[in-house]
Amino acid sequence: MQKIYKQLVDKIGKDIVFKNEPMSKHTSFKIGGNADLFVTPNSVAQIESVINICKENDASYFVIGNGSNLLVLDGGISGVVIKMGNDFSDIQIDGQTIKAQAGALLSTLCVKVLEASLKGLEGLMGIPGTVGGAVYMNAGAYGYEIKDCLQYITVLKDGKAVDIDIKDCGMGYRTSIIKEQEMIVLEACFKLTKDDGTAMQIAKELLERRRNKQPVEYPSAGSTFKRPKEGYASRLIDEAGLKGHKVGGACVSDKHAGFIINIGDAKAKHVIELMKIVEERVYQMSGIMLEPEIKIVGHE
Ligand SMILES: Cc1cc2nc3c(=O)[nH]c(=O)nc-3n(C[C@H](O)[C@H](O)[C@H](O)COP(=O)(O)OP(=O)(O)OC[C@H]3O[C@@H](n4cnc5c(N)ncnc54)[C@H](O)[C@@H]3O)c2cc1C
Incomplete structure (x- = not known):
């Protein structure tokens, strides 16, 4: 890694290259070992x-946004973690067309479009993370999905920046083609409508609902499991009697069983063990196999 470190420093400057960086600093779970670089x-x-x-060095790389959907394992991440720098957070509003760079926070984007009296993103208010992460995940809530107001995205693919029309992005429930192909989201272009006077109210109500129902006071990575087609993961976990169930510092939230929270010094291994217990108990009770929504990366 020393050789790669040196090459990176020579090429992009030592101020933006870090060795043995704790990923717990870059994830909303506040969990994770070090990234080599x-x-x-x-x-x-x-x-x-x-x-x-x-x-050139046969090293792997992994792009992160704000780490709000990630569980980084305790052994950390081998190779290089890329997080968009501060110069990737620009948001341009031109009439009803909005261009947001991948590193911009989704919450900042939502506030800016509301201030510009535009409608379309109000349902995403309160989802943590960046525009890049939201596009990758096709983030959504309460019947809204980011794909619904996206026009196209600009990605880095095979060394070239290319625009991809949203209909070619394979956006589905918490998925997109970016997951299957090696692409880095650089920018997203949205087409919104003029606010009919309801957007701010909707955003406030949904934000309030989130604060009342979700354990936002604890570190987490949001919903641990995807919504199965048979219903809500949180209801199944609750019915399996797992609210408040703990392994080490990881705990199934009492407030919302869909969230595993870090109640203090949780390790990734605790979260993984708790996830296994949840999967097994829910399966025994209902025959439904839950699938993780959070992305598990790194090594033990
Ligand atoms: C309290 C809480 C509530 C949440 N509520 C919701 C919710 O209501 N709805 C919802 O959908 N999600 C929710 N989440 C999960 C999370 O906020 C979203 O998945 C979010 O879109 C992730 O964005 P991020 O920038 O943090 O991405 P990260 O977690 O850093 O990364 C997620 C994935 O995106 C990839 N990625 C990130 N940026 C790029 C890029 N520029 N190019 C290519 N790939 C990239 C990463 O490689 C990774 O695979 C919640 C999380 C928390 C902590």
């Missing part, structure tokens, strides 16, 4: 340089 590029050229250096 962690970089925060500020331009497409810098991202390309990082990828080229990784490829």
